[in-house]
Every structure is written in structure tokens, then in C-alpha cells.
Amino acid sequence: MASMTASRLHTATTTPVHSTVWQNKLMNECRSRGLRAPNFQECSDRRGGRTAWSSVVEVNGCKHQARYWYDGDWVNNAREDAAEVALQRMGVIPAPRGPHARLLGSISA
Template sequence: MSYSSYGSGAATWQERLEEKCREAQLHPPVFQIMSDRRGGRTAWSSTVTVQGQNIAARFWYDGQHVNNAKEDAAEVALKHLVGSNPGSPQQSRSRW
């Protein structure tokens, strides 16, 4: 199963991560927004805490797109959770 097909096509990465946490009986993800002043502008990013781990978004975003930072962090966290699951299809395929 590819990450892009995980869950319903209309679900956001944040919704998919929340669902995965519910399925695994983990605490809900906790997002934190951070900013960094860069010249005359401010860049925004996010981290998400899942299973006691802080997972950072890959990119920084303009203030109008702060939700994209949360989506980015949620995508990274979900891929981490699915990849760390011993029964995940991705790891099973590597044994073929």
C-alpha cells in the first residue's frame, strides 16, 4: 500500500495520522507551530509529538500556509509510524 492511498483519498495527513494513532491506541498527535524570522519575513514550520517522539516537518512555509507545515509534519510522522510497524506491507515486501 502506498502512503498516498492510505485511508480515504479526501483525508488530510493530519486526519490520517489521528486515525492511525486511534487504531494503534496511542495518544492523539500534538502539533506545535514554530517561527523563524528571516530578513523582513517570518517562516513557519511545525513539529508533531507521537508516542513521545517529536517529529519535525521537512520544510518552512509562508505565514499564509501554516497549515501546510502541520500537514508536512503529519505526513512525516505517519510514514514513520507505518514504516516502524513490523507487519507493515512495505517491510513485508522487502522480504520477498
């Protein structure tokens, strides 16, 4: 019985916690500006024996692509990435400085 409890505890503590900080911030920003709720869309790319996932978020007619691709267990991170990019493009949070700054931007529909 003790091993069952330890096993349950181990499972509970190793389950990934998915953050929604940037998604919530984007939702609140859209609400405060009187815009429609952001619309997220996931996209996948088969890479060898695995599938990589990314996300695009549409805000006020502009689409913002996540910067990175993620494993299937971490699709929420792609949504967080896209939300962060959108907030940067909207001027809510500062865009990073340096060579990666030019990678940010919206994509055309």
C-alpha cells in the same frame, strides 16, 4: 451591485483551501493504535522582513519535524508536512526513495 457579487465570488474562489488529509490520517492511526492524539507545535524563524513557519508533531513520545518552512498564510501546510513525516516513520505510508529519504526522522526532545 453586479460588481459586488463578482467581487465576492472572486474572493471566495481565491481563498486558500487548507487540506487536513495527513493530519486526519495521523489522528485515525493514533486512535486505531490506542495512542494519544498527536500534538502539533508550530515554530517560527524570522527571515529578513518575513517570518517562516514550520511544525513539529509529537506521537507516542517521538517528535517529528516538518521537512520545510512555510509562509504565514500556509502554516497548515507545515502541519500537513509534519503529519506526513510521522506517518512515514510509523510505517503507515512509504517513505520517499532517493537522496531526500535520509532527511526524514524524528528529532530528540
